[in-house]
Amino acid sequence: MVVPLYLQREGFMPRKVDDFGDGGAFPEIHIAQYPLDMGKNRSAKPGLKILPVSVDAHGNVAYDAIVRQDENSNKIVYSQHKDIIPKILKNEEGEDDMDEDEELQKEIEQTTQETKAALEKVVKVRLSAAQPKNVPQHNSESKYIKYKPSQQSAAFNSGANERIIRMVEMPVDPLEPPKFKHKRVPRASGSPPVPVMHSPPRPVTVKDQQDWKILPCISNWKNPKGYTIPLDKRLATDGRGLQDVQINDNFAKLSEALYVAEQKAREAVAMRSKVQKEMMMKEKERKEQELRALAQKARSLRTGTAVAPPPSSMATPMDDMDTGGDYDTVRERQNDAPPKESREDREGRLKRDKVRDEWRRKRERERRLEAKDAAMGKKSKIARDRDRDISEKIALGGADVGNGKGGGEVMYDQRLFNQEKGLDSGFATDDQCQEPVGPNNSSCWERFNRGSYTTTLTRPLKRKPLTRA
């Protein structure tokens, strides 16, 4: 075959090896060319083919030839638009019925016979496989095999280079039924795909997608890989957001009722205490009046009659120096009131006055002496203890602790007690020290001691750290 010359190759299609002559591919001809059969994909399956475009009986291009290949050629495949269009099937009830029935019966019978025959064949094969008639003879002669392992040394096989192995067939019970009911059958390749005769599924609307959204399952008990999952994801499947939590009105009613009851109780208590106080005052007044009346009576008796025992209600001069003066004045006033005073009264009075004067002088003497001592630097024990600072007292060990924590002379800083933090608190976790330090508060300690001593110290500063859930 003569290869056309250059520029004269219009319409020339080199397909066979001879078309190339002794040259190579033609660059100006734009088809796949395999000169000397080079470059052809020969490893492809021999069954692979390109279907040519075919035309059916009426001259229409058969686009469904690709679907009717291979196995589908003897099957009914629907691929046309007319297979989707709705149609109505109308049966005619006419004279043809009897014939049709007979035909139908014949057809049924024929089908039945054929199917039965086919099925019986299949079933027979299976049944006979299950019940073997011919027992396969197994020869009980043993075979000997000389085996030379690849690893040979003194360690393996106790130094021997080869082994002799005896193979015998295991005896099989010929009448034993098959042990396994399930046979593994390789899956037959499925039939070739068939055109889909419906419109593609409608796209899912956003609302549908959200309705059907399923949250991933996070167990409340197990976490085998130890993932750290944020709290909102852990609670997502609880359904907490789905329900509206409605708080019953009764809660509000309860708290209001409690508030009202508390108010009422307070009022009642206040009223009661007021009333009680008033009563007590009245009692006191009454008692005092009685006493006064008694005293009056006694005095009047004493002054009125000669024989009258001195009432022991006369206060002794030993008690209550400070109010002695008062008592004197009261007594003076009372002395003014009765016109006469008996002799015993006057004597008693003078005696008492004398005793009082003595005591007064004694006291003054003491004070003068003390003052003299203090000017010199000598202090008495009592004076010294009174003037000591509390820290000196603690240092000397003479401070009164009271009942342990707080109270008494010594008051302990409450922050020292009941500390769970210990070293865990780290350094400078004190929130109070986080205020900016300014001209007025130069140190925590000063700020701390600014206010009233008791309020800051005795308020327990218990701050528990956040525990991990």
Next chain:
Amino acid sequence: MEYKGIKSIAEIPKQGNARGQEPAAPSNALALPGPESSRDQEKGVSQNALVVGPSLQSRGKNEGGVPGKSTAVIPASSSSSSRNFSTSAIIERIPSRWPRPEWHAPWKNYRVISGHLGWVRSIAFDPSNTWFCTGSADRTIKIWDVASGRLKYTLTGHIEQIRGLAVSQRHTYMFSAGDDKQVKCWDLEQNKVIRSYHGHLSGVYCLALHPTIDLLLTGGRDSVCRVWDIRTKMQAFALAGHDNTVCSVFTRPTDPQVVTGSHDSTIKFWDLRYGKTMTTLTHHKKSVRALARHPTEHSFASASAENIKKFSLPRGEFLHNMLSQQKTIINAMAINEDGVMVTGGDNGSLWFWDWKSGHNFQQAQTIVQPGSLDSEAAIYAASFDLTGSRLITCEADKTIKMWKQDENATPETHPVNFKPPKDIRRF
């Protein structure tokens, strides 16, 4: 106009082509009854064809185009001179050729039978129509009297829910299949299990008996329909090809002898001689949970969650959709000899259809028995008795409900409000 039953789709006259038009004309011929009829009137030829449904509009002798689009193209040819053109109507109104539905009396619930302790999942009738049996999620099969509704027997033996039941017409056997992979053959004279068919790898969801040969067909979650020889308990075939659970099966005396519907939304026809698929119908979008064969015509209906479709039988051509959508998962379907089809859904809706036209004439809702939740209203199985006058539904509120037609209803009291479908687009 006489229309004969179809023999094959290839016989549709290519009248469009006779005028030398484009290859898309055969579909036009199907879609347009109007111009064809007018043509026929002129020619006086009786058509031997499928009648096409909707009155899609007259584009007739024009340049083809897309079927189903109503355009304002008015045929200019003289053959349409018999028609009037009104200036106000751009679209010609031709009466729809869709068959008018027959009037059926509405159905009412007249008896509720409670006795099961779990969902009632399956039902089968005795060929003598005196009793029926129901299988339930409480692992028992109960046999009830049809006339009185009283319990006759309770059979135990399954370990899990019983999903399929069938009573043989030629022997005194009953067959049951359940989620526990067991398929049992019960002898009804002794009320005992006499045979077990071993081989399913997962739960068995549907069961059917062959009408003429002693064969049992079961389909289940292992996506395979197994064909068992009843007597020898051997599995003759495993009809493999589905990708997902086989949930419905029925059988016929002639080819295709087995039709299965599956959760992969396909319906397959099987050739029992070789155990191979004959056809695969992919018209549904969701799983085909129920199949029902018409007792006399050569057609069947398949139900899935989006649509109920009718197909013709020897070749499986798609006929049409039912005219309304129940919009729920349909679990059960049954057909009467009077042409009443009933479908039961997962939400308790029980819709009654006229078979011929696809018109839905009644939408009933089951009422749960007191004590059940309102959501426990699914219908899992439905079956007409052998006369077709009583319907029995098996439900999720553990009751069995019996329905019959209302005797006092007349076409005047319950008129049919039927509107022929204008534009069929629901592929």
